Amino acid sequence: MFFKLLKFVILSRFSKQILAFMLVLLVWALFISSKTGSSSAVYYYYGPALIAVFLILPVLSGGIAVLKSDRDFLFTLPLKRSELALSLFVVQMLSFGLIIIYVLGYSFSSISSVLPYALIDFIALILVITSLGPITYTLKLGWRVLVAILMALLPLSAFAGFPFSPAGIYTGHPLYADITSVVLAVITVPLAFRSLSRVDLDLMKTFTRYTSGDVKRVRKFSGMSPTKAIFAVNFFIVEVSGRMNSLGSGGSYRSGRFRLSRGVLVSAIIAGVYYYLLTYRLKLPLHSQEIALFIFSIYSVIFIMFFTMGVLGNERLWLGFMTRNPTRYLRDIVVAKSLSIATLLSPLAIANFLIALGGDEQALNLGLFLLVVIPSLLIIVVYLSAFLYPLQIKEELSMPGQLNLRQMGTLLPALPAWILVTISFAVLENGLPSLAILITVTTTILFALIAIALIYSDSFGKRVIDKLVTSGFV
């Protein structure tokens, strides 16, 4: 019975292809890690930073891999609570936990001298990462941010020489690292099981608790022109939608919003710190900037996913799209969102341009990537997702469907962007700065042009809308 349940729970969430794909990636990561030489100075930054990312991810995305149909059908069956919890835990592990192996797999060789410790550390961390989602999914956003910050500080404290960091494995404290990770796992796993074994009750509670849930400040649109109203919603407010559909992460659907002005303030502070560190503190060797870029590109996928998921998913064809020419409405919201992201990232881009003026050409790359390529990618990914995986979000807290390869396909446009940016880095490293700049600028223009072409193509816009209507958008 348990295995039947487990199989059902897994297959209702992941398509078989994606499971196979995950397996292939896993083998690939281990293969790469066995081939690459160790470069401890690089992994010193890389390991802890990535562990931090993966500890934050499940907390922020409020991840719990429960489907709407679970609530309606599965949870109403007479199942043993413990079996249900265990199945959900395994799914959760597939969604969030395994992701760490892909990336940390690459750094295995650098810690091969402490391999037994590393294995214990990673297994414990996988359990912790798996558990964080179920533990935190009912928390309010503010609390989740707090937990996320704590979870990020733990691995990052390794940089400050703190021995009891789960990332201590990279900084010469393998035993202490293991102790911390195991203790964390011992605390979090039972909590996660408790949470999962009553996920149905909790979900019911979260649904009923908010039945009279009010918005804090009712926004006024009275007296606004249509275009102004569109910008008020899509530009001045930044909407982040959880359910990462990047590799391996499932989880519920969540959304939150914040004012663009606040976001810019935060990113300006980060940009200031970044500028200070890079100009006055850290003189990173060229090679480690490649690693920085790699980490950076992982962040940017996550970033793009968080920002694109809701763009179409939260739209309503019978409302906004009916008030003007639908293709024009589509263009208006997508342009507003894209400009919004560009504005949000602009302080970071400016910091990079300043660094570039100071003589570090690579920063130009990052600056353009932030200011132009990511906002363009947002447009491209939104349009592509309409064709590959149109998914309207009608309910919070439950995943609208199974995770499959098609969905990941929407991320493919990000790939050429990274490849081109990486080539530009590589060329630069070989001492050809002018060629590097040429590649960078070409990449930027290319992506901007594709985005603009998509927006302004009326026939393409029509096809997008047709696709949305026939795939059941209301």
Next chain:
Amino acid sequence: MERSTLPPSIEMNGVSKYYGDFQALKNLSFKLEPGERCALLGPNGAGKTTTLKILVGLLSPSSGEAKIGDFSPSSEDSRRMMGYLPDDASPYRTFSVRENMEYIGALRGIDDVSDKVDRLLDSLQLREYEKSKVGRLSRGNVQKLAIALAIIHDPSVLLLDEPLNYLDIPTQETVIEYLKNLNSTQLVSTHIMEVATRLTDKVIMISRGTFVWSGTLEELKRLGKEGEPIERIVARMLTDVL
């Protein structure tokens, strides 16, 4: 708010629609004269929703043409006149009730949105949920909000897909009253005869994407035997085509 001008007509002219290989509508034609209120009747899968989506310009017909007055459904002019309520309508989920209404009002270019919203909130008994997020509303209240959003700009053409779904009886009465007082041409899709008789005076029946019959409710009743319930007459007519 009486309009002095006549509302536009609604017309389907030999419309066929394919979803891939599947033909959902087969050479469908009908016409609603200005100001007529008409029920679009048909069993599940008959093509009612498809018909409405074509009439509001969200789907384009594979062949044939649909017209709102003199305009094509996708034109700016017809969009301005049309109010559309889809089946299973869901408003912007992360907005509150009031935000939904003000946003759509602003997009529709209504000057005094705030007043209009206040009036609708009161007449549909949504006032106490004004600040509630849509995601937290009961299904019936969502439907009320959806109706409000469909009629916020006083459309002169209304295309409603199962409008009374989920509504309690008092609210049904309110909505029926409200819709009857609008000066507009209305096409209401339903498979519930009761809804048709309450909301409209004419009936268009379709089945499997084909036109079956159209006429007034009186004519429909006369087709049956003395005292035969209208549901039975319709059921007989629809099974006859199969």
